[in-house]
Amino acid sequence: MPAGPPEPGARRRLPGNLLAGAALVLVIAAAALVGPWVAPFPYDEFHIRDRLKAPDAVYWFGTDEYGRDVFSRVLAGSRISLFMGVAATAVSLFCGVALGLTAGFFRGRIDEWLMRLMDLLMSFPPVILGLLILAVTPPSLWKTVLAVGIVYIPAIVRVTRSVTLELAQEEFILAARARGENAGYILFREILPNAWPPIIVEASLRVTFAILLGAALSFLGMGAQPPSSDWGLMISEARSYLDQAWWMAVFPGLVMCLTVVGINLLGDGLREWLDPRLRHGGA
Amino acid sequence: MILYTLRRLALIVLLLWVMSVLLFAITQVLPGNVARMILGQFATADAIEAVETKLGLKDPLAVQYGRWFSNLIRGDFGQSLIMERPIGPLLSEALGRSAILACLSFVLVASAGILLGVIAAVRKNRPVDHAVSVFSYLGISVPEFFWGIVFILVFARFLGWLPSAGYSPLDEGLWSWFSRLIGPTLTLTFTLIAHISRLTRSSMLETLRSRYVLAARAKGLPERVILFRHALRNALLPTITVLAIDVGWLFGGIVVVETVFAFPGLGRLVAFAIERRDLPLIQATLLVITAIYCLANLAADLLYAALNPRIRYARRTS
Numbered sequence: 001m002p003a004g005p006p007e008p009g010a011r012r013r014l015p016g017n018l019l020a021g022a023a024l025v026l027v028i029a030a031a032a033l034v035g036p037w038v039a040p041f042p043y044d045e046f047h048i049r050d051r052l053k054a055p056d057a058v059y060w061f062g063t064d065e066y067g068r069d070v071f072s073r074v075l076a077g078s079r080i081s082l083f084m085g086v087a088a089t090a091v092s093l094f095c096g097v098a099l100g101l102t103a104g105f106f107r108g109r110i111d112e113w114l115m116r117l118m119d120l121l122m123s124f125p126p127v128i129l130g131l132l133i134l135a136v137t138p139p140s141l142w143k144t145v146l147a148v149g150i151v152y153i154p155a156i157v158r159v160t161r162s163v164t165l166e167l168a169q170e171e172f173i174l175a176a177r178a179r180g181e182n183a184g185y186i187l188f189r190e191i192l193p194n195a196w197p198p199i200i201v202e203a204s205l206r207v208t209f210a211i212l213l214g215a216a217l218s219f220l221g222m223g224a225q226p227p228s229s230d231w232g233l234m235i236s237e238a239r240s241y242l243d244q245a246w247w248m249a250v251f252p253g254l255v256m257c258l259t260v261v262g263i264n265l266l267g268d269g270l271r272e273w274l275d276p277r278l279r280h281g282g283a
Numbered sequence: 284m285i286l287y288t289l290r291r292l293a294l295i296v297l298l299l300w301v302m303s304v305l306l307f308a309i310t311q312v313l314p315g316n317v318a319r320m321i322l323g324q325f326a327t328a329d330a331i332e333a334v335e336t337k338l339g340l341k342d343p344l345a346v347q348y349g350r351w352f353s354n355l356i357r358g359d360f361g362q363s364l365i366m367e368r369p370i371g372p373l374l375s376e377a378l379g380r381s382a383i384l385a386c387l388s389f390v391l392v393a394s395a396g397i398l399l400g401v402i403a404a405v406r407k408n409r410p411v412d413h414a415v416s417v418f419s420y421l422g423i424s425v426p427e428f429f430w431g432i433v434f435i436l437v438f439a440r441f442l443g444w445l446p447s448a449g450y451s452p453l454d455e456g457l458w459s460w461f462s463r464l465i466g467p468t469l470t471l472t473f474t475l476i477a478h479i480s481r482l483t484r485s486s487m488l489e490t491l492r493s494r495y496v497l498a499a500r501a502k503g504l505p506e507r508v509i510l511f512r513h514a515l516r517n518a519l520l521p522t523i524t525v526l527a528i529d530v531g532w533l534f535g536g537i538v539v540v541e542t543v544f545a546f547p548g549l550g551r552l553v554a555f556a557i558e559r560r561d562l563p564l565i566q567a568t569l570l571v572i573t574a575i576y577c578l579a580n581l582a583a584d585l586l587y588a589a590l591n592p593r594i595r596y597a598r599r600t601s
Contacts, residue, residue, distance in 0.1 A: 123298060123580070127535030128553070128572055135309065135557045135565055212426045216539050219428045220554055235432060239543070242447070246436050253429035260424040 018269025024262025028255075032082045035075040043076035043229045044068060052245045062247035064237070070248060073229035074255050080230045081259065084145055084223075085211035091149025092156050092210075093203050099153070100160025101187050101195075105168060115161075118154040126151045126213055127220075134222045141230075144223040148210050159202045163195040204267035208260045215256060231256045288585060295577040302573050303355065306566040307348050360567040365559045370567045373552065378571065380450060381541070381548030385533055387468045392475040392533075393526060399476065400483025400522075401515065404491065415480060422477025427536050431470040431543035438466065448545040467544045471536050475529050483522050490518040520590065527583025534572055 040060075041047075047067030055062040061070035099118075103111040124132065133147040167173060168191070176186050215232030217223040224230035226237070231252040238248035334340075340347070354361065360370035403415040439447035445466060451459045490496060491514055499509045537550035545551070549568060556564035 120298065120301065123577060124573060125532065125535035125576060127538050128569065131538070131553065131557050132309075132569060135560075208424070216426055216428060219426075219539065220542060221558055232426075232428070235429060239432070242432065242435060243440060246440070249429075249432045250436070253425075253432065256429065257421070257425045261420065264420070264424055 017265055018273060021262050021265030021267070021269050024258060025266050028078055028259045028262060029082065031075055032079040035079055039069075039072035039075045041069040041072045043073045044227050045072075052241065052248075054245075055247055061251040062245060064234075064245070064248050065241055070234075070251055073234060074231070074252050077229045077231045077234060077252060078255070078259070080141070080224055080228060081211050081215065081256065084141070084148065084214035084230075085207040085263075087145045088148035088152070088210040088214060089203050089207045091146060092152040092206060093199070095149070096153045096156025097160050097192075097199060100157040101164055101191065103157065104161040104164025105183065105187055105191065111161075114157070118157050121150070122154045126209075127216055130213060130217050131220070131222060134217065139222045139225060141224050141228070144214055144217050147217070148213050151213065152206050152209060155206065156199065156202060159198055160195060163198055164191055167191050167194055201267065201271045204263065204270055208263045208267070211256070211260060211263070284585075284588065287588075288581075291581050291584070295574075295581065298577060299570065299574055302570060303352060303566075304348070306569060307351060309562075309565070355570075361563040363556075363561055363564045365555075365561045365564070370564055373564075374549075374567055374571060377547060377549045377552045380546070381537055381550060384464060384467055384471070384541075384546070384548060385530075385537065387464060388471040388475070388533060389526075389530070391468060391472045392479055392529065395472070396476045396479025397483050397515075397519070397522060399480035401487055401510065403480065403484040404487035405510065407488065412484075415484070419477035419481045422474045423481070425474070426539075427470055427474055428539045428543050430473050431466070431540055434466050434470055435543070448543075450545075450547050463544075463546070467540050467546050470543070471533060471540050474536070475532060478529065478532075479522060479526065482525055483518065486521050487514060487518040490514045493517075516590075520587065523587055523590065524583060527580050527586075530576065530579035530583070534576055 036043075040058075045068060047063060047069070050059065050063050050067040051065060053059055053063045053067070055070075059069050059071065061074060063069055064073070099114055103114040121129065129151050130144075130147045133150060134143060173186060173190055176190050181190075214223055215230070215235075218230045218232030219236045221236065224233050226233065234252040235249050238245065238252075241248055342350075351361070358371065360374060362368070363370050363373060366373065399415050399418075403412045406412050435447045438445045445462050446459075448463075448466075450463055453460045496509060496514055499513050504513075534550070537548065538553055539550070540546070541548045541550035542554050549572065552564070553568045553572065555561070556568055
């Protein structure tokens with residue numbers, strides 16, 4: 001959150017931001033890691049006699065139309081959502097950093113073509129681009145990850161390219177060039193280590209976008225497939241039972257919000273911490 | 284300015300052409316046989332052969348593309364495979380309904396977002412500001428489809444004030460038409476209002492610190508004049524560019540929100556087409572959405588240039 005002009009409170013609020021985010025993310029990550037062992041029921045176990053039960057002492061978040069425990073499903077879903085967010089971000093990070101370094105370092109025609117290509121990618125609304133990629137073949141989780149990753153490549157490319165352009169003018173790079181180092185060495189040993197902070201910040205913000213986009217695609221039936229317990233998919237399935245069982249939609253949604261808020265807080269905190277220039281002003 | 288506009292329009296035409304090639308390519312890599320999709324699983328080989336010849340599926344790819352593209356130019360989008368109706372009218376009906384939704388949402392986003400941002404900036408670090416912050420944080424962190432569900436639960440199921448979903452034409456009564464627009468509109472706008480108000484707040488704060496605002500204050504101008512005549516004008520520049528990007532969000536959001544509210548617009552049509560693998564429909568809807576998105580971006584850039592005297596594209600290009 002922008003903190004206005006430098007003021008004593010601005011510095012104090014920073015760790016709070018970061019810590020609260022980190023705490024939330026840790027809880028969700030822990031849930032994703034140990035979820036299957038602490039869940040009261042297997043996420044896909046039917047309890048036909050307990051269909052659509054309201055939350056009670058046995059089923060904390062109630063049950064769905066097959067009597068599956070919503071709490072256990074939400075727990076299992078955390079794994080899918082976090083995986084989707086992190087894996088998709090890794091995809092865009094990997095491609096984006098490589099392309100951004102190339103464009104920013106070699107300039108010239110390569111740069112021109114790459115950036116036009118990125119403009120092309122960015123000229124589609126994210127959900128539409130994701131749908132377009134997924135429209136081709138039957139949906140499955142890894143394809144969604146790939147699609148979401150591709151959608152967010154341009155953002156990473158832009159950040160990496162601008163940092164690379166800036167760094168390439170620095171004296172230590174000129175020195176490396178003068179020493180006759182080859183391009184690979186300069187790119188990976190000199191530029192990349194110095195380019196990480198802004199890229200990491202951008203990536204941490206992308207994780208939430210990736211989670212939300214992944215969930216939206218799953219919601220539209222283009223992501224995780226039944227019987228898996230992705231949050232977006234759970235909310236989509238809950239739509240037919242809104243009149244009888246509000247808990248089927250509300251709990252996965254709430255947990256998803258908490259996750260995203262947590263990662264956002266963490267990302268904002270990281271940004272303020274890593275980039276003192278942004279400590280005041282900036283959106 | 285005119286030259287710049289023309290160049291941008293040419294670029295858009297180029298982009299749409301690339302898009303049409305891409306969409307056509309998708310048809311070719313899609314597994315499954317179009318003729319079989321039309322005739323169903325148990326069609327005989329002869330029947331499939333006949334349909335393929337009739338639809339020209341056996342011609343070389345370039346010929347097929349040429350035929351499809353020339354029909355497209357003449358405004359003929361072909362026939363929906365699933366609904367077995369010409370796509371043109373389907374598309375224009377859906378587009379009309381979505382346009383109402385999109386315009387309502389856009390007006391609401393622009394007005395409410397900017398207003399909230401200004402209020403938050405003026406009342407910085409007061410309760411109002413914090414309330415707007417929390418609100419915008421929630422808006423940014425929560426996906427539209429979940430807000431849509433929450434909205435249905437609260438207003439349709441628990442309070443019973445509004446119908447939960449669907450669409451009713453205007454001639455069946457103003458309220459029944461309007462009541463079905465409220466949910467989708469509010470859901471669509473929530474995230475964007477949050478986005479815009481955050482942005483307006485920070486750029487407004489920056490402007491309020493500038494020297495010319497100080498000068499205006501020193502002149503003794505009333506605060507209202509300073510805010511709206513001096514500060515807001517400049518503070519709005521970044522907001523306007525982002526508003527344009529948000530038009531794209533709006534279209535992405537429309538797919539999700541129309542699905543939640545079963546609103547028969549363009550977004551629902553896209554989702555339906557992709558779900559049922561209705562190729563001609565996929566091609567037509569995606570092409571139309573891309574076109575609208577590009578035009579919206581162009582409009583925003585032109586507006587930006589018109590409002591910002593430091594940028595005059597014409598001088599640079601001529």
